[in-house]
Amino acid sequence: MTETQPLVLVVDDAATVRMYHCTMLSEAGFRVREAANGLEAVEAALGAAFDLFVVDVNMPRMDGYTCVETLRSEVGTPAPVVMISTEERPGDADRAYAAGANLYLVKPVPPERLVRIARLFTAGRGVPA
Amino acid sequence: MIPAATALTETDFERFREYFYRRTGIQFAPSKRYFVDKRIDHCVRAAGFETFAGWFGALRLGDRPALLQELINQLTVNETYFLREDYQFDALLNAVLPRVLAARGGPGRMAGPVKILSLPCSTGEEPYSIALRLLAEWPHIDLVDVEIHGGDIDSEVLSRAAHASYGERSLQRVPKLWMSRYFNAVGAGRYQLDSSIRDAVTLHQINICDTAAMRVLHEFDVVFCRNVLIYFDELSSRRAAENLYSAMRPGAYLFLGHSESMSRISPIFKPIRLPEGIVYQRPTGAK
Amino acid sequence: MGLVRKAEPEPELPVVSPEDLIRQLDDPDREARRAAALGLEGVADAVEALLDRIGVEQVPAVRDAMLTTLAVHDTDRVAAGLAVHLASDDAGLRTAAAEALATMPISVPALVPRLLEDPDPDVRVMTAIVLADLPHPESLTWLAVLIKDDPHPNVVATAIDALLPSLGPEHRELLEGAVRRFPDDPFLRFTVEAALR
Incomplete structure (x- = not known):
C-alpha cells in the first residue's frame, strides 16, 4: 500500500454492502474508507481528498442526492461520484445526474463491474490494471 | 506474538x-x-x-x-497533558478566533468578551493550554477580553485543576521560555501555573448530560469537547451534543477529539474544513 | 483587555415551569421549541405533548431534541407512540423514530412480535434496523426469525445486515436457506455472499 493509490469513499447504510465493496476495492489495489450516511461522507470529504465516491441513494440523516449535491456545492470536490440505488424508480437517474453524479447504477453491482468502473474513473492514478 | x-x-x-x-x-x-x-x-x-x-x-x-x-x-490515546493535539489550538488561533472576531464586529466593537469553554477539562491542562497559547502567541489578546471556562463532572479533578501544579510528564511539551514565564517551581519536580492565569480561568462542576445544569453555560464562541462523547451511549451523546449546542452562540465553533465525528452523533452541527482539520459550527440561521 | 475572569457570579436562572415549556413546544421560534423539548427531560407529564408533536414538527433539529427527551422514558406508552412512525412516508421521521426506539431496551421488546407481523414490509425493514442496535439478548433471535421466515426479500436482507457484526459459522445454514427461499433476488444473494465471506 502506498499513498499514491487512489482513495475511494464507500457510502452506504448497509454494513454488508460497505464491507463487500470495501473488500473488493481494496483487493483490487485501492485505498478505501467508509461512511454510513451522507452526513458522514461530507465530513470525511472535508478531511481527506478522495479520488472516487461510491454512494448509496437511500440513507438515514442525509440521503445520497443531498450528499452528492453537498459534495459538489459546499465541499467543492471534483472527484467522480458513482451512485448506486437499491431499486430503480422512474426519474431517479435524472435526479442523480442533476445532483452531480457521474454514473448511476442499480444494485446489485457485481464486484468485477465495480472494480472495472472504479479503474475507469481513476485511470492514470496508478492502480494496477 | x-x-x-x-x-x-x-x-x-x-x-x-x-x-x-x-x-x-x-x-x-x-x-x-x-x-x-x-x-x-x-x-x-x-x-x-x-x-x-x-x-x-x-x-x-x-x-x-x-x-x-x-x-x-x-x-484511543487517552492521556491529558499540556498542548495535547496542539494542531487544534493552531486552528483556534489561526482560523477560528479571526472568524469569531469578524462575526462579532471586530476588536473594539464587541459587546462582551470572547468566551471559550473546555469540557471536560479534567485536571486543567486543556483550558490552561488555551490560556498559554493566547497569552504567548495571539496578537489580539491585548485588544479583546477573553473568558476561559473549564467544566468537569469530577470534583476531585477540578480541585487539582484549581491548584494547577503539574509534573514533568504533563509539562513535557511546554517550551522552556513559557515555563520560566508562566510557572513557578514548587518542589518535588512540580511546577505551579502562575496565579494570574489560574485565577483567570473559571471552573464549573457540571455534568455535560444534565440539561438543567448546563444552562449556566451560554453564549460561548468556542467549545473544546475532546475525547468524551466517544464513551457515551447513543442517548447520552445526543443529549450532550444538544446541550453543547445550547451553550454556544449561533455561528460558534466546536472542537472534538481527533478520532471523534459529530455526524455519528447528531446532525445539528455543520462540519467546516479548516487547514488544520475539521471543526463543527452551530448554524447561524437556526435562531 | 486580556484574559479575564467572569466578572460576577451567574445570576440565578429563572425556573421555567413544565407547563410553560409545553406551551413553548408550539413557539414560532425553532430555537425556543428545541430548548423547550430538551428542558422537558424527565417530565412524565410532557410525554403526551411531545408524542403529539413528533409527527408534525417540521424542523429535524427540533424533532431530534424531542426524541432525545422522549427516549429516556423507555415506557410502553412512548414506545408505542414512536413505533407508529416506523410506517411514515417521511424517511427522516422514520429513521429518527427507529434510532430512538433502538435506545429503549425496556419497553421495545414487548412491541417486537407485533411489529414483526406487520403486514407492511417497510415496517418490518425498520424493525430490523431497530433490532440492529437494540441492546437486548433476544435481538439476535428475532433477526434470525426474520431471516428464516419473513416473506419479503428486503426484510430478510436488512435482517442479515443487522446481524452482520454477530454472524458466525453457525449462521451459514440460516443464510443459505434465505438464498434458497428467494433464488431470483440478486440483491439478497449479493448480501448473503458478502456476509458469508
Missing part, C-alpha cells in the same frame, strides 16, 4: 472492525491490524476471557459497559 487463544481470524477482525465502527464511528486501516490485535488481546485478558469470541460476545451484548470503556481506552 499473539497467543493462539485470542488470535483473530480475518473474519473476526472484519466483524470487530464493523462493530467498533457502528459503535464509535472509528475505522481502522488494514495497516493498523497489528496495533488493533495487540490492544484487543489486552482487553480480552484484562476482562478475564479465554477467547476472543467469548469477550466479543459479552461486548456486543452491552450489559457490561466497562468492557467497551476499556476497549476505547486501549484503542
Whole structure:
C-alpha cells in the first residue's frame, strides 16, 4: 500500500454492502474508507481528498442526492461520484445526474463491474490494471 | 506474538472492525491490524476471557459497559497533558478566533468578551493550554477580553485543576521560555501555573448530560469537547451534543477529539474544513 | 483587555415551569421549541405533548431534541407512540423514530412480535434496523426469525445486515436457506455472499 493509490469513499447504510465493496476495492489495489450516511461522507470529504465516491441513494440523516449535491456545492470536490440505488424508480437517474453524479447504477453491482468502473474513473492514478 | 487463544481470524477482525465502527464511528486501516490485535488481546485478558469470541460476545451484548470503556481506552490515546493535539489550538488561533472576531464586529466593537469553554477539562491542562497559547502567541489578546471556562463532572479533578501544579510528564511539551514565564517551581519536580492565569480561568462542576445544569453555560464562541462523547451511549451523546449546542452562540465553533465525528452523533452541527482539520459550527440561521 | 475572569457570579436562572415549556413546544421560534423539548427531560407529564408533536414538527433539529427527551422514558406508552412512525412516508421521521426506539431496551421488546407481523414490509425493514442496535439478548433471535421466515426479500436482507457484526459459522445454514427461499433476488444473494465471506 502506498499513498499514491487512489482513495475511494464507500457510502452506504448497509454494513454488508460497505464491507463487500470495501473488500473488493481494496483487493483490487485501492485505498478505501467508509461512511454510513451522507452526513458522514461530507465530513470525511472535508478531511481527506478522495479520488472516487461510491454512494448509496437511500440513507438515514442525509440521503445520497443531498450528499452528492453537498459534495459538489459546499465541499467543492471534483472527484467522480458513482451512485448506486437499491431499486430503480422512474426519474431517479435524472435526479442523480442533476445532483452531480457521474454514473448511476442499480444494485446489485457485481464486484468485477465495480472494480472495472472504479479503474475507469481513476485511470492514470496508478492502480494496477 | 499473539497467543493462539485470542488470535483473530480475518473474519473476526472484519466483524470487530464493523462493530467498533457502528459503535464509535472509528475505522481502522488494514495497516493498523497489528496495533488493533495487540490492544484487543489486552482487553480480552484484562476482562478475564479465554477467547476472543467469548469477550466479543459479552461486548456486543452491552450489559457490561466497562468492557467497551476499556476497549476505547486501549484503542484511543487517552492521556491529558499540556498542548495535547496542539494542531487544534493552531486552528483556534489561526482560523477560528479571526472568524469569531469578524462575526462579532471586530476588536473594539464587541459587546462582551470572547468566551471559550473546555469540557471536560479534567485536571486543567486543556483550558490552561488555551490560556498559554493566547497569552504567548495571539496578537489580539491585548485588544479583546477573553473568558476561559473549564467544566468537569469530577470534583476531585477540578480541585487539582484549581491548584494547577503539574509534573514533568504533563509539562513535557511546554517550551522552556513559557515555563520560566508562566510557572513557578514548587518542589518535588512540580511546577505551579502562575496565579494570574489560574485565577483567570473559571471552573464549573457540571455534568455535560444534565440539561438543567448546563444552562449556566451560554453564549460561548468556542467549545473544546475532546475525547468524551466517544464513551457515551447513543442517548447520552445526543443529549450532550444538544446541550453543547445550547451553550454556544449561533455561528460558534466546536472542537472534538481527533478520532471523534459529530455526524455519528447528531446532525445539528455543520462540519467546516479548516487547514488544520475539521471543526463543527452551530448554524447561524437556526435562531 | 486580556484574559479575564467572569466578572460576577451567574445570576440565578429563572425556573421555567413544565407547563410553560409545553406551551413553548408550539413557539414560532425553532430555537425556543428545541430548548423547550430538551428542558422537558424527565417530565412524565410532557410525554403526551411531545408524542403529539413528533409527527408534525417540521424542523429535524427540533424533532431530534424531542426524541432525545422522549427516549429516556423507555415506557410502553412512548414506545408505542414512536413505533407508529416506523410506517411514515417521511424517511427522516422514520429513521429518527427507529434510532430512538433502538435506545429503549425496556419497553421495545414487548412491541417486537407485533411489529414483526406487520403486514407492511417497510415496517418490518425498520424493525430490523431497530433490532440492529437494540441492546437486548433476544435481538439476535428475532433477526434470525426474520431471516428464516419473513416473506419479503428486503426484510430478510436488512435482517442479515443487522446481524452482520454477530454472524458466525453457525449462521451459514440460516443464510443459505434465505438464498434458497428467494433464488431470483440478486440483491439478497449479493448480501448473503458478502456476509458469508
